[in-house]
Amino acid sequence: MLKQRLMTPGPTPVPEETLLELAKPVTFHRSGQFRAILAEVLEDLKYVYCTKNLVLPLTCSGTGAMEAAITSTGVPGDKAICLISGRWGERWRNISKAFGLIPIEITVPYGKSVSPAQLEAALKEHPDAKIVCCTLSETATGARNDIKAFGAILKDKPQILIVDAISGLGVMECRTDDWGVDMCVTGSQKALMLPAGLAFISVSDKAWKLIDANTQQKSFYFDLKKYRDNLKNNDTPFTPANTLIKALKHSLKMLRAEGIENTWARHARMGKACRAGLSAMNLKLLAEDPVDGLTVAWVPEGVDGTEILTRLEKGYGVKVAGGQDTLKGKIIRVAHMGYMDMFDVLTAVSAIEMVLVEMGHKLEPGAGIAAAQKSLTSGIKAKA
């Protein structure tokens, strides 16, 4: 028998309390009881987002909320500066194109982060741009982008800042209001410790001004004004995934109990340990400035990355992710986000080490796990 361990950067493991809620009978959503739960969940989301603004709940995957951000603020012919550090940044460009906006692409090679200077240069060249789209945690490469710096640049500018924080919110510092993020998007299946099916988007006053001035709204379902109006009564314009929202209440309470800064610290510690472990196995890390919710490493020369994944899953019950598109077979992506702790990191490092030994990769067995353990121990003080 093998215990199955889900270590992909979405979906992620779901805590027991949340799973138990999901096992309960389905209830009707237009009720005082559900409205009270929704109100509570939206308050707790504001806490996780570090925002005072409304966070709108959408029933869709994360991409739906990205699409909602674009279609509610932009109209055909508008310029959208897209800061692209990987596949998810590319998604901003693709959504913009799909709705007739003109994407201004600022692209960096895989593994790099977009620099604030690049945003400044893009704004200088395109002062007429309407929106700026970027990614907090680029899940395709493990690169982190400096949202705080982007926000500071846009502070007194007309453009709004839209952030895909889907694999970053609830993992790494993300101060929506303090950093000047106008629309911040996340999905339920990453650090919010829930199955896929819900997405959320925060909206600042600056963004609402654009939305209210938009007379060419191209989406019916994702018309954010409808959500705002309905939420005045803690209601939603369409049937919400109320079962998921009731379950989310439990996951959010766990985050509240931990404290958001402690949540960030836990992920930082896991990220550091995982990077130490993989590096000690002679694996090269992809990202220069890495995120904390996942670790991305190149597979060694001459080793088939797809085979690593198959062996990990079939032989060890450990499910990690590989590369997408042009990175397929070339990288592995190990998640440590959401309902995970340091022992999950040790498990992943250990399993990868065993698979690499099996495949004849040169390494000292135990070197990875020792380095990860050492990293985790470095913060511990001896107690009498």
Ligand SMILES: *Cc1c(COP(=O)(O)O)cnc(C)c1O
């Ligand atoms: C997972 C992820 C998405 C996902 O979108 P879905 O529509 O939920 O599949 C978008 N952006 C980032 C950075 C992600 O990690």
